[in-house]
Amino acid sequence: MLEKNDWRLTNQESSLIGAQLYLKKFISRSKDHEHCVFCLRKIMDDNSKDDLYREAYTTQDEQHWVCKYCFIDFKDMFKWK
Numbered sequence: 001m002l003e004k005n006d007w008r009l010t011n012q013e014s015s016l017i018g019a020q021l022y023l024k025k026f027i028s029r030s031k032d033h034e035h036c037v038f039c040l041r042k043i044m045d046d047n048s049k050d051d052l053y054r055e056a057y058t059t060q061d062e063q064h065w066v067c068k069y070c071f072i073d074f075k076d077m078f079k080w081k
């Protein structure tokens, strides 16, 4: 059962409420990896890893990344599209 006080929830995610998210393959530009904003799982451009690490949901500006697990867990709470 998902709780509002789930350990992954902090105030930094409040900007993601109602956000439009896109499933994208992470491509390294300035950084070689990002972290899921919820569980801090690494998202990286590394072909030796499976898609779970190479693809994630992100905002249009790619400032925030959400892994596939957290997307499923939190999509109703955050009303993602």
Ligand SMILES: [Zn+2]
Binding pocket: 036, 037, 038, 039, 040, 041, 066, 067, 068, 069, 070, 071
């Ligand atoms: Zn996550």
